[in-house]
Amino acid sequence: MSEEDVPTPVSTDKPAKPLGMRKNGKQWHLPKKAFRPTAGLTSYEKRTKERVAMVQMKAKEKEMKDEKDELRKQRIQALxxxxxxxxxxxxxxxxxxxxxxxxxxxxxxxxxxxxxxxS
Known part of the structure; x- marks a missing residue:
């Protein structure tokens, strides 16, 4: 079999429809998407998990910051x-x-x- 006999995969996607000129003349703006007020909502379980993760992250950051501050104070005291x-x-x-x-x-x-x- 040669390469010419193998069928090439044809894209089934429709080509992007040209939108033409915008009515207001501001072609540099991207076209607006439909307003979906419920698109950003998350479930209660997901929100609580995120909150717990955020609290843990903040605690770890505070611990690291305190450790760094303690080392700094020790260096100053030694000096x-x-x-x-x-x-x-x-x-x-x-x-x-x-x-x-x-x-x-x-x-x-x-x-x-x-x-x-x-003393």
């Missing part, structure tokens, strides 16, 4: 603590220039005790 340690270290180094090393260590211990008592 603040690091800066405070650095400042304190610099302050003790400055004191060590003026005073004896042992006196600076005594002051450190004393301040540490006061910090623990006050």
């Amino acid at each position: 603040r603590e690091k800066r405070a340690r650095k400042e304190e270290k610099e302050r003790y180094e400055k004191m060590a220039e003026k005073m004896h090393r042992k006196r600076v260590e005594r002051l450190k211990r004393k301040e540490k005790r006061n910090k623990l008592l006050n």
